[in-house]
Amino acid sequence: MVIAIDGPAGAGKSSVAKALAERLDFTYLDSGAMYRCVALACLERGLDPEDATLTGELAETLEIVPGPGPVLLDGIDVSGEIRTERVTEAASRVSIHPEVRQVMVQAQRELIDTGRYVAEGRDIGTVVSPDSPLKVFLTASPEVRAERRALEAGEEAESVRRSIDQRDERDSSREHGRLEVAPDAVELDTSELGIDEVVERIAGLAAERGIT
Ligand code: DC
Numbered sequence: 001m002v003i004a005i006d007g008p009a010g011a012g013k014s015s016v017a018k019a020l021a022e023r024l025d026f027t028y029l030d031s032g033a034m035y036r037c038v039a040l041a042c043l044e045r046g047l048d049p050e051d052a053t054l055t056g057e058l059a060e061t062l063e064i065v066p067g068p069g070p071v072l073l074d075g076i077d078v079s080g081e082i083r084t085e086r087v088t089e090a091a092s093r094v095s096i097h098p099e100v101r102q103v104m105v106q107a108q109r110e111l112i113d114t115g116r117y118v119a120e121g122r123d124i125g126t127v128v129s130p131d132s133p134l135k136v137f138l139t140a141s142p143e144v145r146a147e148r149r150a151l152e153a154g155e156e157a158e159s160v161r162r163s164i165d166q167r168d169e170r171d172s173s174r175e176h177g178r179l180e181v182a183p184d185a186v187e188l189d190t191s192e193l194g195i196d197e198v199v200e201r202i203a204g205l206a207a208e209r210g211i212t
């Protein structure tokens with residue numbers, strides 16, 4: 001069973017999903033970390049992230065453990081390396097391919113079947129688990145999202161804004177697993193809200209729906 005937290009980069013998904021999982025004693029699943037692992041493996045092997053067939057075949061051979069705890073790629077802790085700008089950029093490219101998405105979605109469904117999860121991503125409520133009992137779509141203004149990411153990365157808000165815009169465009173325009181709001185999702189704009197407040201609201205919805 002899964003509570004789905006979807007939305008664009010910088011909307012606060014990670015902080016909210018982690019805190020919510022802790023509060024409800026659920027397991028946190030970072031689906032983006034899995035796409036990042038495929039991207040890292042692709043770069044390490046000198047493959048072109050744009051190559052759908054090769055990246056799809058590669059994805060099938062990888063052993064990815066997205067947590068809890070460190071992110072493991074074929075048994076190696078890659079928690080830090082998958083957050084670098086070059087992996088972020090490549091992840092945005094490999095995640096376009098249906099060949100890659102199919103492998104990731106299957107792995108995520110298998111994990112979710114084993115317990116109670118809070119999963120964050122782009123397509124958890126629409127593709128991975130359309131029957132999730134609680135789907136939340138987090139948003140925030142482009143300015144706030146860029147500021148948050150810039151703060152995390154120690155970079156200039158303006159250049160972060162440009163790269164976020166490009167990744168948003170790829171996430172929203174791809175054919176498979178595109179970033180879209182599930183019809184039954186609750187939308188929350190986090191621009192003016194603190195993490196605690198957002199977590200409080202979602203925990204309230206979970207209680208109302210008899211999930212907790
Ligand atoms: O959430 P994130 O920035 O760690 O995600 C990394 C990349 O993976 C990003 O380009 C979007 C993609 N992604 C995806 O396509 N589907 C998901 N469920 C999660 C992430």
